[in-house]
Amino acid sequence: ExxxxxxxxxxxxxxxxxxxxxxxxxxxxxxxxxxxxxxxxxxxxxxxxxxxxxxxxxxxxxxxxxxxxxxxxxxxxxxxxxxxxxVDFTKPFMTKGTTVVVRRPEPKIWMFQFLSPFSNTVWCAIFVAFISASLTLFTVSRVNSDRHARSTQNLRESFWYMWGTLLRGSLCG
The missing domain is CATH 3.40.190.10 (Periplasmic binding protein-like II)
Incomplete structure (x- = not known):
């Protein structure tokens, strides 16, 4: 050949x-x-x-x-x-690649495409964890408020704190 x-x-x-x-x-x-x-x-x-x-x-x-x-x-x-x-073979000195070619799919543009990296189950778990952590932070802050009156957080601040933590944002001015 x-x-x-x-x-x-x-x-x-x-x-x-x-x-x-x-x-x-x-x-x-x-x-x-x-x-x-x-x-x-x-x-x-x-x-x-x-x-x-x-x-x-x-x-x-x-x-x-x-x-x-x-x-x-x-x-x-x-x-x-x-x-x-x-039979015994020598080491290959040449390889031929086999490739399957398919048509590229049409790009599907969707308003909530940014959510696609995770499944719905994972997003629900993140949401539940976010709400739970925010409520836990708020509750702990209320329970300990009698010791430090100025450290009391309201529910909105607890949510913002958890949001910043989730997105790895800075919480300091």
């Missing part, structure tokens, strides 16, 4: 290895040969297939590997679980 393994156009052989093939994977093979010092013969698979499982038999290059008719297969294989059970 172009550009990985291709039959030489000039039908000739290269000078060093007398190869009838060229391409990226052939270059990788030649580098491995330099490192590990072995000889090889390239023979195309008879059915011209990468290999798939038909019933309980493999086809293509995978079949040749499984039946020990070949030691290595050079092709841009896609790793599948079936193939991985019978």
């Amino acid at each position: 172009t550009p990985f393994v291709m039959k030489r156009v000039d039908k000739g052989f290269d000078d060093d290895h007398h190869l009838e093939y060229e391409g990226f994977l052939i270059d990788v093979l030649l580098e491995i040969v330099k490192l590990l010092d072995f000889t090889f013969i390239i023979s195309p698979v008879p059915d011209g297939k990468f290999g798939s499982l038909k019933g309980k038999q493999w086809t293509g290059m995978i079949r040749q590997l499984v039946h020990k008719e070949a030691d290595i297969a050079l092709a841009p294989f896609q790793m599948t679980t079936d193939r991985a059970e019978v």
